[in-house]
Amino acid sequence: MSEQTRISLEFDVEGDNFVSAGKASEAVKGNLKMLGLPPTIIRRAAIVMYEGEINMVIHAKGGKAYVDITDKDISITLKDEGPGIENIELAMQEGYSTAPDAIRALGFGAGMGLPNMKKYSDNMEIESEVGKGTTVRMKINIQPDSEGQQQ
Amino acid sequence: MQKNDQIHTVKLDKDKCMGCVSCMKRCPTEAIRVRNGKARIHYERCISCGECVRVCPHQAKKVIYDDFSIIEDPRFKYKIALPAPSLYGQFENLDNLNYLIEGLLKIGFDDVYEVARGAELVSEATRTLFDSGKLKKPVISTACPAVVQLILLRFHDLKDNLLPVQAPVDISAKLAREEAAKKTGLKPEEIGIFFISPCPAKIHALHSGLGVSKPTVDGVLSASDIYFRLLPAMKQVEEPRDLSQIGIFGLSWAASGGEAATLLKNKYLAADGMENVLNILKELENGKLNDLEFIELNACIGGCVGGVLNIENPFVARAKLQTRRKYLPVTKNSISQTDKNLDYFVWECEPDVTNVMQLDEDINVAMALLERINKIEKILPMLDCGCCGAPSCRAFAEDVALGEAKITDCHRINVEDLL
Numbered sequence: 001m002s003e004q005t006r007i008s009l010e011f012d013v014e015g016d017n018f019v020s021a022g023k024a025s026e027a028v029k030g031n032l033k034m035l036g037l038p039p040t041i042i043r044r045a046a047i048v049m050y051e052g053e054i055n056m057v058i059h060a061k062g063g064k065a066y067v068d069i070t071d072k073d074i075s076i077t078l079k080d081e082g083p084g085i086e087n088i089e090l091a092m093q094e095g096y097s098t099a100p101d102a103i104r105a106l107g108f109g110a111g112m113g114l115p116n117m118k119k120y121s122d123n124m125e126i127e128s129e130v131g132k133g134t135t136v137r138m139k140i141n142i143q144p145d146s147e148g149q150q151q
Numbered sequence: 152m153q154k155n156d157q158i159h160t161v162k163l164d165k166d167k168c169m170g171c172v173s174c175m176k177r178c179p180t181e182a183i184r185v186r187n188g189k190a191r192i193h194y195e196r197c198i199s200c201g202e203c204v205r206v207c208p209h210q211a212k213k214v215i216y217d218d219f220s221i222i223e224d225p226r227f228k229y230k231i232a233l234p235a236p237s238l239y240g241q242f243e244n245l246d247n248l249n250y251l252i253e254g255l256l257k258i259g260f261d262d263v264y265e266v267a268r269g270a271e272l273v274s275e276a277t278r279t280l281f282d283s284g285k286l287k288k289p290v291i292s293t294a295c296p297a298v299v300q301l302i303l304l305r306f307h308d309l310k311d312n313l314l315p316v317q318a319p320v321d322i323s324a325k326l327a328r329e330e331a332a333k334k335t336g337l338k339p340e341e342i343g344i345f346f347i348s349p350c351p352a353k354i355h356a357l358h359s360g361l362g363v364s365k366p367t368v369d370g371v372l373s374a375s376d377i378y379f380r381l382l383p384a385m386k387q388v389e390e391p392r393d394l395s396q397i398g399i400f401g402l403s404w405a406a407s408g409g410e411a412a413t414l415l416k417n418k419y420l421a422a423d424g425m426e427n428v429l430n431i432l433k434e435l436e437n438g439k440l441n442d443l444e445f446i447e448l449n450a451c452i453g454g455c456v457g458g459v460l461n462i463e464n465p466f467v468a469r470a471k472l473q474t475r476r477k478y479l480p481v482t483k484n485s486i487s488q489t490d491k492n493l494d495y496f497v498w499e500c501e502p503d504v505t506n507v508m509q510l511d512e513d514i515n516v517a518m519a520l521l522e523r524i525n526k527i528e529k530i531l532p533m534l535d536c537g538c539c540g541a542p543s544c545r546a547f548a549e550d551v552a553l554g555e556a557k558i559t560d561c562h563r564i565n566v567e568d569l570l
C-alpha cells in the first residue's frame with residue numbers, strides 16, 4: 001500500500017475584516033471541487049467551514065484554519081486566541097448569540113452557526129478557555145456509497 | 152435545428168486581439184488564457200455570458216449569430232419573428248408597442264409571436280408549481296442561461312434548486328409553430344421561427360436545447376442587427392394595427408426583478424451583473440439565504456436589457472419600459488387560453504452538470520495533482536497580475552501543474568529562488 005495522499009491547507013483568518021471574511025472557505029470549496037467530491041459533501045464542508053471562519057472573525061478577532069483532506073474524510077481545525085466561550089453548552093443552543101447589534105445589522109448573530117456546524121459535520125469538538133481562546137475540530141466523512149446521515 | 156452543445160457563440164478575431172488581458176481578467180469561469188499575445192477561449196468552460204465581448208477594448212470578441220438572410224431560406228414558407236421582451240426597450244418614443252410588431256412584419260416576417268407572451272405563461276406555470284409545494288427552496292430562476300450554465304459548471308449542489316420550467320422563448324416558439332401550422336395548413340418544418348436575442352447565452356441555449364429535448368427555433372438573430380433594419384421600417388408605419396398581445400407581466404421580464412415580481416411572492420431576491428450573481432451563489436453554497444423563496448439572477452447588469460447585443464444603455468432601456476408599462480393591462484395571456492397543461496411548461500429533460508472543475512476521475516490522481524497545484528501556488532507572488540497569461544496566480548498554478556504553462560512564464564518570481 002502506498003502512503004495515503006493528503007491535502008493539507010492552512011489559512012490565516014483576519015479578525016474584524018468582513019470584506020474578506022469567507023476567503024478560507026472559498027479556497028477550501030475550490031479544492032474540494034477540483035477533487036470532484038460529491039456535491040453534498042462539498043456543501044456540508046462549505047457550511048461548517050464558513051460558519052467557523054465567520055465565528056473567528058466576529059467573536060475572536062481572527063485565528064487560524066487548518067484543513068486536511070484525504071479520500072476518507074475532511075478534517076477542519078479552527079484555532080483562535082480570542083475571548084473563549086464561557087458556557088459551551090449554552091453557545092451550542094440554537095438562537096444563542098452574544099453578537100452586538102452592529103454585527104446583527106450585517107445579518108450575522110442568529111445564533112445558528114455552532115448548531116449548524118454540529119448538524120453538518122459527522123463529528124465536532126470544542127475546546128475553549130476564557131481569556132485564552134477556542135479550538136473547534138470538525139470531521140466530515142467521505143462515504144461514496146452512503147451520502148451520510150445529514151441532509 | 153439539430154441539438155448542438157459544441158456550438159461556440161463567442162469567438163476571437165485574432166487580428167484585432169492585442170493580448171491586453173482585459174477579457175481574461177473578467178471571465179467568471181476563468182475560461183480565457185492569453186498565449187503568444189492572443190486570447191484563447193477554453194470552450195469547455197465558456198458559459199456564453201458575453202462579459203468578454205463587453206469589456207474588450209479592441210472589439211476582438213465577436214458574438215456568432217445567424218445572418219438575417221436565413222429568413223430567406225426557401226425551406227421556410229412562413230416566417231415568424233420572436234422578439235425578446237428587452238427589444239421593446241431599445242427604441243425612442245415607443246408609446247405604442249404595435250409599431251415594433253408592424254416594423255417586424257415590414258422587414259420580412261409573416262408573423263410575430265412576442266416572447267413576453269410565453270413569459271406570462273411561464274410565470275403562471277411557475278406560480279402553479281410553487282403552490283404544488285414540490286419545488287426545492289430557494290428556487291433559482293432559469294431564465295438566464297448564462298447563470299444556469301454557471302451553476303452546472305461551478306455550483307453543482309445548487310442544481311436541484313433550479314426552476315424546472317422551459318424558457319419563455321421555447322414556450323413561445325412551440326406555441327407559435329403550432330398556431331401557424333393550424334392557421335396556414337403548412338407542415339411544422341415549413342414554418343421558420345426566429346428569435347431576436349439580446350445575448351450570446353440565449354443563442355447558445357437555443358442551439359444546445361436547455362431543458363428541451365430538441366431545439367425549438369430555426370434561427371437566432373441579433374437584437375443589434377435587427378435594430379438597424381427595424382428602425383427605418385418602423386418610421387414608415389402610419390396607423391399601426393392593434394397587434395401586440397402582452398401585459399405588464401410579460402414586459403417586465405426584460406429587466407432584473409421582473410420575473411420575480413410576476414410570481415407574487417414577498418420573500419425573493421433579484422441580483423444582476425456577474426459579480427453580484429457569483430456572490431449570491433457563493434452565499435447559497437454556504438447555506439445562507441435559506442429563508443428566501445425565489446432567487447432571480449441575471450448575468451447582465453439590469454437584466455436582459457443589459458444584454459451585450461442590445462443597443463440602448465440598460466438603465467435608459469429600463470426607464471423606457473417603465474413608461475410603456477402604464478398603458479398595459481397586468482397580463483394578457485393565461486394557460487387556460489391554450490389547450491396545454493402544466494407538463495407542457497416543465498423541462499422535457501434535465502440539463503447535466505459539467506465536470507470541468509474536477510482534475511481527474513480517479514480521486515488519487517486528482518489528489519496528487521491538487522497537491523502539486525497547491526505547492527506551486529505557495530511560491531507564486533499572489534499578485535494576480537495576469538502577466539503570465541492566466542487570470543490569477545491560482546489558475547496559473549493549475550496550468551503549470553497540468554503542463555499547460557511553464558513556471559518561467561511568471562515574470563514576478565525570481566527563477567533562481569526556485570533552484
Ligand SMILES: Nc1ncnc2c1ncn2[C@@H]1O[C@H](COP(=O)(O)OP(=O)(O)OP(=O)(O)O)[C@@H](O)[C@H]1O
Pocket residue numbers: 051055056058059060080082083084085091092096097098099107108109110111112113114115134
Ligand atoms: N470562536 C469563538 N470565540 C468566542 N466566542 C465564540 C466563538 N464562536 C462562537 N462563540 C460564541 O458562541 C455564540 C454562538 O455562536 P453561533 O455561531 O452559534 O452564533 P452567532 O455567531 O452568534 O450567530 P450566527 O452564527 O448565526 O451568525 C456566539 O454568539 C459567541 O458568543
Ligand code: SF4
Pocket residue numbers: 200294295296297298349350351352353449450451454455456457458459
Ligand atoms: S441576463 Fe438576459 S441578456 Fe444577459 S446573459 Fe442572461 S439571458 Fe442573456
Ligand SMILES: [Mg+2]
Pocket residue numbers: 051054055109112113114
Ligand atoms: Mg456564528
